[in-house]
Amino acid sequence: MLSLSSRVLAHLLSSPATSTISPLGRLISAAAPAVPPNPSSFAVEEYLVATCGLTQAQAVKASAKISHLKSPAKPDAVLAFLAGLGLSAADVASLVARDPQLLCAKVEKTLAPKVAGLTGLGLSRPEIARIAFLAGDGLRRRNIVSKLHYYLPLFGSSENLLRVLNKDSYLLSSDLERLVKPNVAYLRECGLGACDIAKLSAHKPSPLNISTERIRTAVAWVEGLLGVPRGSPMFRHALQAVAFFSEDKITAKVELLRKTFTWTDAEVGIALSKAPKLLTRSEESLQHRSEFLISEVGLQPAYIAQQPAIVCYSLEGRLRPRYYAVEFLKENGLLKRNPSYGTVFKDTEKAFRDKFICPHKEAVPHLAEDYDAACKGELPTNFRFTRAKNVL
Incomplete structure (x- = not known):
């Protein structure tokens, strides 16, 4: 049987989100069980279906990654936190299905500091909720704030950033120092400005996610095989067209x-x-x-x-x-x-x-x-x- 707290959470997740997030203490207390849970009675699969909204097949797959959970206390707190961000029940179900271990995250030590950091970057609650949904397990990673601190000025605005992430959320998991920054530096050497780079990144897959050497090769093909010089209005389009092709395919x-x-x-x-x-x-x-x-x-x-x-x-x-x-x-x-x-x-x-x-x-x-x-x-x-x- 589901605990009372799980039923409360199911109602919370199915209710329209408020325009502002509740204080963390209130969120966690909303998920607190009315009576101490019986560890032996906590069924992970049942919880994933009834409270998180996963299908039975998704729950079977996800439960294998969080089978160590003996109580709904921690996942209840996580779900309350996500609901407070403004994520819909469907978004929460999708997020949990993609990253079941999110339910094991510590709200006060892991999730809340990430949201505080993103708020400090000037992102609104709805924007943070969208990023949380797109980030998947990225919401549990330490570097998501530092990555967005880099991407925001690169793409010019939070609207542009979300447009890019909606097309290619893998940028949130890409290696910033070894991959993204060197690629951006080289693209700038080729005469592309921030607006051009943002438009390139809005395609899936994004050239920012491939090796710099691969981009150099693609630039050589654009100039040599296609005859499109750097600085040409078509250079960005040509680069996008050939970036993921081999020379034989071209x-x-x-x-x-x-x-x-x-x-x-x-x-x-x-x-x-x-x-x-x-x-x-x-x-x-x-x-x-x-x-x-x-x-x-x-x-x-x-x-x-x-x-x-x-x-x-x-x-x-x-x-x-x-x-x-x-x-x-x-x-x-x-x-x-x-x-x-x-x-x-x-x-x-x-x-x-x-x-x-x-x-x-x-x-x-x-x-x-x-x-x-x-x-x-x-x-x-x-x-x-x-x-x-x-x-x-």
Whole structure:
């Protein structure tokens, strides 16, 4: 049977969090058992399911790491502390499932000082709660405060920091002195500022988590194989694209692009210098876009090489719907001149609607509805027509 304190905690974790954290003494007293627990009656698996919210399968796996617990006193105090931070019941369950030993942490000696340190860095309670969730076992580590003391000025703000950690929380467990700091120093040598480094780090996996030698190799490929110099607006994007590739894989991707779009070596170079993301596209993705842009739309390979960003756009959610809408307008004589499809595809959604949808509401009342349907992957009857090839 669960102790009274466990039932109290289950209610506490399921209740909406207050805007401010309670004093530590009050948190611990809220979890204090009304009657002394009977050590022999404490069932870890039952506690993990009933009080922490784990599934039975998660509880079986987690209980093996905390089977030495004979009383709910310490985990009760930890759960009360987490609830006081503002973590939801679902967050607590996820955190405990990832790091069961957190329930064995000493609140006053381990957890409370970490929160005090993070508060001293200017982080708000909701931000600390989010970091606690992302940190996993990092909340028990001594160096989490010193790491965030380094990351906050690097990324410029707590908002940027959380954006990065949401994508790659491994930065909280990375070796700051041997890995992260040398990588940041080298990236700065390459001309990247704090904003660029933050944007690089917001990708998963982050280049900050690989060896500095690997980054040096990637920079050499960016400059040599792709022809993108340091200081170029595309340098950061190119580095992100190749950082986790081998030279053989990059060479194979370049060859795939050449064959798929029938590009010359020079055209491949032009395309990659403008859109390094092409290297991250799958063979199937590239093939479908080639068939659409060249065979259906009628764009010339040389033109696509000059406008390679269009290859990276969603085929079903952007390219096809816009093409269908513009072709419909052309076939019905509603456009004064034929637009460039490079512009059609690159326009923001608002700009495209302002140019091609809104002006024709009276002449074609169903156009907006048909376009919206096409964006959802449907092909409206009005968009089924014989499409003439363009000659760009």
